[in-house]
Amino acid sequence: MKAIFWVAFFYINMIKYFTPFEKISKFQKTIILISWLVLLIVIWFATTAGEKHLFPSPGQVLKGFTELYKEGLVVHIFNSLQLCFISIFLATIISLLFAYTWPIPVLKSIAEFITKFRFLPFTGLSFYITMVIHEARTMQVWILVIFLTTFLTTSLIAVIKDIPQEEFDHAKMLKCNRWEVLWQVIILGRLDYVIDVIRQNLAITWMMLVTVESIVVASGGLGFLIKNSDKFMNTGRIIALQIIILLIGLGLDAGINFLRKAIFRYSKI
Amino acid sequence: MKHEYKETLLYVENLSVAYDNTVIIKDITLIEKDVVREGVHCTGQVIAFVGRSGRGKSTFFKALTGLVPTNSGKILIRDFENKEPNAAKSVKEGDIGFVDQKYTLFRHKTVTEALKFSLRKTDLSATEKDEKIKRYLKEWGLENCADKYPNELSGGQRQRTAIIEQLFSSDQFIVLDEPFSGLDVGNIEEVKKSFELLSNSSDFNTVIFSTHDIELAIELAQTIYVIGYPTINGKKEHYGTIVAKYDLRDMGMAWKEYCDDHQKLAKEIIHQMMIS
Numbered sequence: 001m002k003a004i005f006w007v008a009f010f011y012i013n014m015i016k017y018f019t020p021f022e023k024i025s026k027f028q029k030t031i032i033l034i035s036w037l038v039l040l041i042v043i044w045f046a047t048t049a050g051e052k053h054l055f056p057s058p059g060q061v062l063k064g065f066t067e068l069y070k071e072g073l074v075v076h077i078f079n080s081l082q083l084c085f086i087s088i089f090l091a092t093i094i095s096l097l098f099a100y101t102w103p104i105p106v107l108k109s110i111a112e113f114i115t116k117f118r119f120l121p122f123t124g125l126s127f128y129i130t131m132v133i134h135e136a137r138t139m140q141v142w143i144l145v146i147f148l149t150t151f152l153t154t155s156l157i158a159v160i161k162d163i164p165q166e167e168f169d170h171a172k173m174l175k176c177n178r179w180e181v182l183w184q185v186i187i188l189g190r191l192d193y194v195i196d197v198i199r200q201n202l203a204i205t206w207m208m209l210v211t212v213e214s215i216v217v218a219s220g221g222l223g224f225l226i227k228n229s230d231k232f233m234n235t236g237r238i239i240a241l242q243i244i245i246l247l248i249g250l251g252l253d254a255g256i257n258f259l260r261k262a263i264f265r266y267s268k269i
Numbered sequence: 270m271k272h273e274y275k276e277t278l279l280y281v282e283n284l285s286v287a288y289d290n291t292v293i294i295k296d297i298t299l300i301e302k303d304v305v306r307e308g309v310h311c312t313g314q315v316i317a318f319v320g321r322s323g324r325g326k327s328t329f330f331k332a333l334t335g336l337v338p339t340n341s342g343k344i345l346i347r348d349f350e351n352k353e354p355n356a357a358k359s360v361k362e363g364d365i366g367f368v369d370q371k372y373t374l375f376r377h378k379t380v381t382e383a384l385k386f387s388l389r390k391t392d393l394s395a396t397e398k399d400e401k402i403k404r405y406l407k408e409w410g411l412e413n414c415a416d417k418y419p420n421e422l423s424g425g426q427r428q429r430t431a432i433i434e435q436l437f438s439s440d441q442f443i444v445l446d447e448p449f450s451g452l453d454v455g456n457i458e459e460v461k462k463s464f465e466l467l468s469n470s471s472d473f474n475t476v477i478f479s480t481h482d483i484e485l486a487i488e489l490a491q492t493i494y495v496i497g498y499p500t501i502n503g504k505k506e507h508y509g510t511i512v513a514k515y516d517l518r519d520m521g522m523a524w525k526e527y528c529d530d531h532q533k534l535a536k537e538i539i540h541q542m543m544i545s
Contacts, residue, residue, distance in 0.1 A: 169336050170373040174387050174438045175363035188377050266376050266418035 060236030061243070068225065068240055077248065080221040084209050084252075087141055088198060091148035096194065098149070099156035103182060111153060118150035126215065140216050144208055151204055155197040159190055192260055192267035199256040206249045222248075272518055275303040276347065276355050278314065278475055279442070284342035286325075286332050292508040294325040294332070297342070299494065299511065303472060304518065313468035314475040317486035320496035321542055325509025326479045329496065330444050333477070335362040349440055349473065365442040366435025370450055372427040374419040380406070380430050381415045387438040405433050409466060424452065425459040432463050441471060445478040449485060457485070464489055483535045483542075484527070491523040492516050495538060497545025512545040513538070 016022040017032070024032075041058075048057035056064070098114050101107040126143050133139045163185060171181040213223025222245055229237035260267055277300055284297040306312045318326050331337040333344060346365065348358040358364075375383055384402045393401065406412050409429045414422055422430065428448065435443050448460050467474045480486050486493050495513040499506050515534065517523040522530055 164371075164373075166369045166371055166373040167376075169331075169367065169369065170375070172336065172362050173334065173367045173435060175390055184375060189375060191377065264377075266420055268420050 056235040056239050061239045062236075064229075064234065064236035064238075064240035068237060068244075071225075072220075073225075073244070076220045076222055076225055077244070079219050080209060080213065080223070081248070083137075083140055083144070083213070083221060084205060087144035087148055087209070088202075088205060090141070090145045091152055092194070092198060094145065094149045095152035095156055098153045099160060100182070100187060102157050102160060103186065111157060114150060115154040115157060116150075118147075118154060120150075126212075130216075136216050137219055140212050143212050143216065144205070147208055148201065148205055151201050152197060155201060156194070159193045159197060160186055163190065192264035195256060195260040195263075199253055199260070202252055202256065203249065206245065206252070210245060271307040272312075272523075273305050273307075275305055277302050277345075277357070278347045278473065280343075280345040280357065281333070282343050284329070284332060284344065285340045286328050286337060287340050293328045294496075294509040295506075296510050297329060299514075301475065301492065303347075304491070305472065306524070311469050311472050313471060313473070314492075315464060315468060315490045316475070316477045317490035317493045318477065318479040318496055319481070319483060319486055319493060319538060319542060320479075320509070320545070322481075324496045324498065324545070326496050327446055329509070330367065330446050330477070330479065333360070334365045334367040334444055335360050336367065346440060346442060347473070363438060364440050365444055366432075366439035368428070368431045368435055368443065368445045368448065370447050372424070372431040374427060374431055374434070376419055379416050379418055380411060380422070383430065383434055384437060387434040390438070401437075405437075409433060409463070425456045428456075428460060429463055432467070436467070436474075441473045442475045443467065443477070445476065447479050447481070449480050449482055461489065483538050484531075487517070487522075487531045487535055487538075488527055491518050493538065495541045495545065497542060499545065513541045 016024070017028075044055070044058060047053060048055055048060075098111040102111040125146065129139060129143050129146070133142055167185050167189065168181055171185050176184060209221075210223040210226060213221035214227040215223075217224055217227075222241060226238060226241050229241065279299070279301040281297055281299045285295040286293050301314055301316060304312055304314060318329070320326055328337065332339050344360040345357040346360055348356040351358075375386070378386060381402060384405070385398060388398045388401065391398070406415055411426060411429055411433075414426050414430070417426075419427055419430075432443065432445075449457055452460065464476055467476050478490075493515040494511050495515075496509050497512040498508065499510050499512055515538065517534075520530075520534075522534065525531075
């Protein structure tokens with residue numbers, strides 16, 4: 001009797017985890033997340049226990065980490081981050097210029113034309129860039145800046161398009177001329193969105209950065225390390241690097257989000 | 270209570286607005302004058318516009334405030350900078366304040382910053398501006414909100430900030446598009462108080478609002494206009510215009526407690542709305 005009671009109790013409690021739109025507590029969410037992680041690790045250990053396996057074992061990945069550290073992983077991470085920040089900074093400045101001039105009729109087409117470039121293949125354009133720029137590091141920076149600008153401009157214009165008409169009318173009602181409307185509603189009023197746009201495009205930046213570093217070899221970086229590991233089929237190192245890249249990306253995402261909330265009290269995106 | 274009509278504050282003649290050849294409102298004509306009551310220090314004007322959805326109330330408000338261009342007609346308001354009696358000027362963007370249903374404010378400015386911004390074009394000194402802002406914040410119960418951003422304000426606080434902001438910036442005319450929609454009983458009382466504060470602070474303050482709540486319109490306004498589709502030569506037209514006007518002051522029903530006469534008027538207004 002007691003056993004039936006416990007089975008029924010367990011069943012009732014478990015069924016909600018499999019029912020769509022069912023609400024669960026934060027603690028329950030954490031338990032579910034931990035369970036999935038444990039399951040993933042168990043699968044990883046189990047599938048790489050034998051002699052032949054496609055995926056590297058945890059031991060091999062750990063060895064990869066140690067090797068990478070000895071080869072100056074920290075310096076490579078620093079180089080990648082430096083490239084990332086310089087490119088984002090330049091691309092943001094250029095994209096903001098395009099986005100802020102988008103409401104001006106004569107310049108609207110230029111900004112919209114720039115957004116269409118995001119469909120162009122990466123390698124095709126980088127070929128022309130290599131013809132103009134000869135220094136490897138500068139080349140990396142400008143390849144990234146050009147491609148990032150297209151994505152950032154697209155996102156920034158989308159932010160402007162999403163501003164409700166009431167906000168423009170409100171500024172006009174306070175006797176703002178058209179330039180003041182642009183300054184107050186779009187530039188000052190959406191400053192926090194710029195940081196969020198950077199955050200949203202960070203995944204693309206990070207992905208492109210690693211690719212650019214592996215195509216144009218300059219001062220090392222994570223992409224360079226992947227390419228090197230790839231050459232010698234060192235799968236343990238590759239997975240170790242992927243984990244590092246993922247963790248840095250997530251860290252940057254969280255950091256930028258924290259920065260937005262800390263700087264802009266009014267920001268509730 | 271005796272009242273007297275003084276100079277003209279708002280003059281609208283044959284106003285028409287069309288979007289892409291579709292006429293939205295046509296031939297709107299109205300005159301609103303300053304009213305003075307015997308024994309009362311200040312009597313602002315409160316004017317209500319009622320009508321069924323889609324009859325052009327919002328378009329009329331946007332035309333009145335200069336937010337949409339008109340196809341014909343003219344809008345004149347009293348020019349308070351000109352001391353000549355009955356001096357008038359054409360309405361430009363910003364002359365008549367406009368508060369929308371969402372009580373839009375600058376999201377990046379605190380209440381004090383927003384009010385300072387709305388006073389930027391006045392001749393007041395920095396100290397006078399600060400004093401004026403402090404006085405209004407106190408009178409309107411916003412003292413604790415001085416350093417708050419719009420996302421930290423309640424609906425009522427947002428609405429009061431939006432009204433003061435427009436009052437500071439405009440020439441004593443404020444248009445409110447459905448200020449009572451979606452508000453609970455408490456917030457409705459707060460808006461009513463705002464109307465009272467506006468009326469009591471200057472004889473020239475003119476509040477124009479739209480609502481679907483006829484009883485509330487009768488309770489607050491001294492003039493009620495019904496906007497609807499007119500019937501001309503037996504044919505119902507499909508553009509909005511004023512189909513009825515009720516001057517509660519002349520009817521002896523303004524500034525009074527709600528009674529049976531008001532109820533009868535509500536029925537009459539609803540009938541007018543239904544047939545137009």
